[in-house]
Amino acid sequence: MNKRGSHGEVAHVxxxxxxxxxxxxxxxxGERVAEALLEGKLLGIKCGNDLLVPAxxxxxxxxxxxxxxxxxxxxxxxxxxxxxxMRGERLKEPQVIALLKPEGAQGGLIHYLKAEKVFVGxxxxxxxxxxxxxRGVLSDILxxxxxx
Amino acid sequence: xxxxxxxxxxxxxxxxxxxxxxxxxxxxxxVRAYEDAGVEAREDIxxxxxxxxxxxxxxxxxxxxxxxxxxxxxxxxMTVAGDGLQCVGQAFMMIRSGLAEVVxxxxxxxxxxxxxxxxxxxxxxxxxxxxxxxxxxxxxAGLDAVxxxxxxxxxxxxxxxxxxxxxxxxxxxxxxxxxxxxxxEDVMASEPVVYPLTAYEIAxxxxxxxxxxxxxxxxxxxxxxxxVWLEGIWWSTEVGSGTMEWHEWGRMPSMKAAAREAYRQAxxxxxxxxTDFAEVEDRFSFMELLSLEELGLAPEGAHRxxxxxxxxxxxxxxxxxxxxxLSLGTSFEATGLVRLLEAVLQLxxxxxxxQVEGERAIVASWRxxxxxxxxxxxxxx
Amino acid sequence: xxxxxxxxxxxxxxxxxxxxxxxxxxxxxxxxxQALSVFLKGLREGKIVGRTCNSCRRIMVPPxxxxxxxHSPAGEWVELPGTGRVETASVSYISARRAKLREPEVVAIIxxxxxxxxxxxxxxxxxxxxxxxxxxxxxxxxxxxxxRVRPRWRPEGERRGSITDIxxxxxx
Ligand SMILES: [Zn+2]
Numbered sequence: 001m002n003k004r005g006s007h008g009e010v011a012h013v014x015x016x017x018x019x020x021x022x023x024x025x026x027x028x029x030g031e032r033v034a035e036a037l038l039e040g041k042l043l044g045i046k047c048g049n050d051l052l053v054p055a056x057x058x059x060x061x062x063x064x065x066x067x068x069x070x071x072x073x074x075x076x077x078x079x080x081x082x083x084x085x086m087r088g089e090r091l092k093e094p095q096v097i098a099l100l101k102p103e104g105a106q107g108g109l110i111h112y113l114k115a116e117k118v119f120v121g122x123x124x125x126x127x128x129x130x131x132x133x134x135r136g137v138l139s140d141i142l143x144x145x146x147x148x
Numbered sequence: 149x150x151x152x153x154x155x156x157x158x159x160x161x162x163x164x165x166x167x168x169x170x171x172x173x174x175x176x177x178x179v180r181a182y183e184d185a186g187v188e189a190r191e192d193i194x195x196x197x198x199x200x201x202x203x204x205x206x207x208x209x210x211x212x213x214x215x216x217x218x219x220x221x222x223x224x225x226m227t228v229a230g231d232g233l234q235c236v237g238q239a240f241m242m243i244r245s246g247l248a249e250v251v252x253x254x255x256x257x258x259x260x261x262x263x264x265x266x267x268x269x270x271x272x273x274x275x276x277x278x279x280x281x282x283x284x285x286x287x288x289a290g291l292d293a294v295x296x297x298x299x300x301x302x303x304x305x306x307x308x309x310x311x312x313x314x315x316x317x318x319x320x321x322x323x324x325x326x327x328x329x330x331x332x333e334d335v336m337a338s339e340p341v342v343y344p345l346t347a348y349e350i351a352x353x354x355x356x357x358x359x360x361x362x363x364x365x366x367x368x369x370x371x372x373x374x375x376v377w378l379e380g381i382w383w384s385t386e387v388g389s390g391t392m393e394w395h396e397w398g399r400m401p402s403m404k405a406a407a408r409e410a411y412r413q414a415x416x417x418x419x420x421x422x423t424d425f426a427e428v429e430d431r432f433s434f435m436e437l438l439s440l441e442e443l444g445l446a447p448e449g450a451h452r453x454x455x456x457x458x459x460x461x462x463x464x465x466x467x468x469x470x471x472x473x474l475s476l477g478t479s480f481e482a483t484g485l486v487r488l489l490e491a492v493l494q495l496x497x498x499x500x501x502x503q504v505e506g507e508r509a510i511v512a513s514w515r516x517x518x519x520x521x522x523x524x525x526x527x528x529x
Numbered sequence: 530x531x532x533x534x535x536x537x538x539x540x541x542x543x544x545x546x547x548x549x550x551x552x553x554x555x556x557x558x559x560x561x562x563q564a565l566s567v568f569l570k571g572l573r574e575g576k577i578v579g580r581t582c583n584s585c586r587r588i589m590v591p592p593x594x595x596x597x598x599x600h601s602p603a604g605e606w607v608e609l610p611g612t613g614r615v616e617t618a619s620v621s622y623i624s625a626r627r628a629k630l631r632e633p634e635v636v637a638i639i640x641x642x643x644x645x646x647x648x649x650x651x652x653x654x655x656x657x658x659x660x661x662x663x664x665x666x667x668x669x670x671x672x673x674x675x676x677r678v679r680p681r682w683r684p685e686g687e688r689r690g691s692i693t694d695i696x697x698x699x700x701x
Pocket of ligand 1: 584598605
């Protein structure tokens, strides 16, 4: 039931920012990154002496970089564990999310981590979806797991 | 020409203000700010600036709704998609350059109108990250918190102590709906939402509208109000923002850069000695400690000073005497203006139960997850 | 140096690697506020309620708590007869959700009859609504402009305190 204001009951109106969907194309460089993902390869961008991950169409100084394949192992730079959503409801399974930095790179990837013991400095590698399920996006990687 | 905060008004400060529309809240805050400054809305104000963001409003092209409630109809009115303090930065430039004598800055937030807050936050993430379907889009705060703890040596108890300090302090503040009488034990016994942060350490949401009148020194003297001088204000966004992975985890370079320039404007070389208290970012507990380091108000390892009570209201350097965002709540783009409001009331000696002594203060706000934009202001009596 | 890139057809976009499709979830419950709540309640009761500005005496429909021109609080509530004239009209061929309509819809701005108004003021109490019984041609030819109209109310039990409690405006 409506509450009262100075002039009687107050109402509210339901609404929505109604968008059918957004379609984000990868862009010319993104397409190459996406195609590499289909092959199970991860790319970064070489800007001068720096290797930046994930690859972007230009360097932070707007110079044009060069796409290169990124080699593991990946190191956990930071991590967090999501227990609850924004309404405070517990997730079915806690999600471990980590920032994983490849050897010699700046930046890294934010992704799920499946490990018994999670800590900063843990070495990990990506586990990809089966080839036919990949779509050239970040979720082509299922999660990262520790390397022995 | 020096710039002054000449008037400030607000309406709301409850988790939900169901009886007023956002426009009515804007009007109520505006009327109070103009009364406080002694200006006529339709005669004395040269420019109106509103900070807002469509998806927080739930209205596309919501800037069309900005002029009416604040007196800006058929007057120069502009909107900025950013925190309210960024709008204060616009006003500062207009005054300092001589473009305007009086500028009204407005920001409002009705988080209670947003039924799908998590959906709107998720929409702010890079589309690639959205493909992962993270269970809570506030996770970047967890990544920063863990990296900060690792670097600084702060323990979870120190983060909890920030929440305990601020939530308890807010009990003295009539504008703090999220204040609570809590202990370290309460925080530590609570299951994290996004590790290491528990619900006690994540600010709640507050409906509010804030309006600030910024005036030139000449106008401020003429109107005989209670000017609080805006000595400097600067904002900064990290290189590579939009590419969250490039962020320097456990640090906030945007705040460091904004502080450096705001201090330069204010002629401050040693903020710890040259300022008396600060209202700093604390929508997540660890952010207070991180902010203090980036602002040069504490050496690395700010938690040691926190433990010693240095940042208490009665300590050597009071931090968030208002109770901070942990008590006041966050209010989308109005969060920074809320913190400015608290600092202005302090400097006027009108902060009531939260009053601390001081001539000069720092206000530092961050635009929140998933942004890497920060704003720093220096104010004095 | 040109911009690197190429033209992509919509069909190709569907097969392209790396395309991300995303449907946002952004739902709201906007507080109608003090003044609009009175308006909505009025509609449920079959009334069109406006409000007068104490300074400039204009009547605002829908009502507001303040007059944006004077930036002062609004004053007396006034119930308007609901009758008026078509100020301007247009024909819509799609629904609010962009679906093609079987029958095009005529939408209009109605200049409401109100005390103290002559009918030629640039600022007037008005309503944006549908017109019924008006053809596409009458709009295109401009015949409907200035027509006298009145609200066709939904039956009392069906009104919900919404602008759609008025089914449409019709000529009389
Ligand atoms: Zn008026």
